[in-house]
Amino acid sequence: MSAQPGTLDAAPAAAETRGTGATQTMSRATRLTYLALLALGLLAPVIGLYPVFVMKLLCFALFACAFNLLLGFTGLLSFGHAAFFGFAAYVGGWVIKALHWPTELGLVAGIATGAFLGFLFGLVAIRRQGIYFAMITLALAQMVFFVCLQAPFTGGEDGMQGVPRGKLLGMLPLDSDTTMYYVVLAVFVACFLAILRIVTSPFGQVLKMIRENEPRALSLGYEVDRYKLLAFVLSAALAGLAGSLKTLVMGFASLTDVHWSMSGEVILMSLLGGVGTFFGPVFGAGAVVALQDTLADKVGAWVNVIIGVIFVVCVLAFRKGVVGELHAFLERRRVRIRERQAGATKRPVAG
Numbered sequence: 364m365s366a367q368p369g370t371l372d373a374a375p376a377a378a379e380t381r382g383t384g385a386t387q388t389m390s391r392a393t394r395l396t397y398l399a400l401l402a403l404g405l406l407a408p409v410i411g412l413y414p415v416f417v418m419k420l421l422c423f424a425l426f427a428c429a430f431n432l433l434l435g436f437t438g439l440l441s442f443g444h445a446a447f448f449g450f451a452a453y454v455g456g457w458v459i460k461a462l463h464w465p466t467e468l469g470l471v472a473g474i475a476t477g478a479f480l481g482f483l484f485g486l487v488a489i490r491r492q493g494i495y496f497a498m499i500t501l502a503l504a505q506m507v508f509f510v511c512l513q514a515p516f517t518g519g520e521d522g523m524q525g526v527p528r529g530k531l532l533g534m535l536p537l538d539s540d541t542t543m544y545y546v547v548l549a550v551f552v553a554c555f556l557a558i559l560r561i562v563t564s565p566f567g568q569v570l571k572m573i574r575e576n577e578p579r580a581l582s583l584g585y586e587v588d589r590y591k592l593l594a595f596v597l598s599a600a601l602a603g604l605a606g607s608l609k610t611l612v613m614g615f616a617s618l619t620d621v622h623w624s625m626s627g628e629v630i631l632m633s634l635l636g637g638v639g640t641f642f643g644p645v646f647g648a649g650a651v652v653a654l655q656d657t658l659a660d661k662v663g664a665w666v667n668v669i670i671g672v673i674f675v676v677c678v679l680a681f682r683k684g685v686v687g688e689l690h691a692f693l694e695r696r697r698v699r700i701r702e703r704q705a706g707a708t709k710r711p712v713a714g
Contacts, residue, residue: 396642404548414544415612417432418696420652421551427632427644428558431602435639436562436631438574442626443496443504444485447477447599448606449621450507453517455607456526456616461516466529466537470550470607478596484594486523489588504623509619522533522617526610543612550608554601559641560596570594631670635677637684646686 407417425440426448433439455473458464464472488499511517518524528537537543561567573587580587619625632651637643651670658666663706681688 366632382462389570401552408541408544414540414654416652418540418544418612419609419656421547422605422612423629423632423652424603424648425551425554425608426605427629427636427648428555428641429598429605429645430629431633431638432558432561432601433491433594433598433641434633435643436567436574437570437591439591439595440493440497440630441500441595441598442623442630443500443502443507443523444599444602444629445621445623445625446481446484446504446507447602448609448625448629449618450480450511450606451476451617452606452610452616453511453514453523455603456523456610457516459529459611460523460526465533466531466611469529469611470604473603473610474600475603475609477606478600480603481596481599482592484599485592489592489595494621496617501626504621504626508618508623509623511618514603517616520618521608522615523614526614526616528611528614537611538595547612550604554604555645558601562641566590566593631674634684635674635682635689637690640684640686640690643684643686647684 401644404417408414426444430441430444433441433444451473454476455469458472459466459469484500484503487503488496491499512519516523530536530542532548535542535546537546562570569580569585569590572583573585573590577587580590606616606620609620624711628651632647633644633646635643635650636645654670654673655666662669677685684690
């Protein structure tokens with residue numbers, strides 16, 4: 364089925380209109396919530412929150428947001444995102460520790476590593492759909508895991524340790540946890556806003572159309588595979604940034620970062636908070652990281668069982684995730700209010 368030229372010209376314009384509308388219709392309550400959370404983030408070290416814990420949370424929140432860009436807004440379920448996160452963590456740490464690269468170039472190396480792996484994975488997997496796509500990404504990620512296990516620069520089972528934080532732009536020492544915290548917070552906020560802009564742009568509207576109805580996107584003349592590949596690369600690059608940033612914060616990278624279970628964790632974070640929402644992955648990452656840190660020294664390995672039970676309960680009770688169900692509730696409430704107002708307007712006035 365071929366699209367008419369007029370349709371092809373109108374589709375991007377319509378997408379642009381929808382993107383602009385999505386930005387303009389962000390409710391005042393949502394903006395206030397984001398501002399309140401930003402204020403909380405800025406005050407976190409002052410009010411006694413442990414900076415290293417919050418930095419770890421922000422790194423995994425960025426990882427979950429990157430994954431959500433692919434699953435929530437493009438409809439592609441990847442079981443291989445640990446490869447981008449973990450391998451970029453190794454590469455970013457190695458160039459800083461062994462090659463003595465500046466800190467900012469180490470982060471750029473992590474982004475480039477994630478994007479390159481994402482491009483390679485995408486070339487192989489992007490033409491498949493559903494479980495076939497997921498299994499191909501899992502198989503490729505396992506190949507990366509075994510490379511990390513055998514490569515000499517990764518340290519094998521011992522991992523890579525003693526990665527220095529260095530100085531940002533050669534001027535700002537990052538040895539202080541508080542200084543490092545504000546750098547991590549700035550990176551996270553910048554990436555969150557970038558994802559928000561991507562999703563509400565005409566490009567993001569095309570991704571949503573592909574998620575909802577790929578045959579229709581094809582019939583309108585869009586090169587679906589190219590859009591999906593670009594979304595895959597963007598998601599992998601952001602995951603690589605999260606991995607290299609985590610290495611910088613914690614000072615080490617390990618096989619856990621690149622293990623398949625890390626892909627499972629990021630899926631859990633996204634589903635728990637709400638796939639296809641902006642704040643859902645952040646909430647899910649915060650819940651999982653907080654549970655792991657709180658319960659690990661009390662119940663040991665049973666922490667995974669407890670998180671699994673909580674996940675099952677949340678999936679059964681909140682089918683759209685916690686944040687997704689909250690959005691749905693507020694939307695239903697707004698619709699009922701509009702209907703009552705419309706009914707009151709149409710009610711005849713007694714003479």
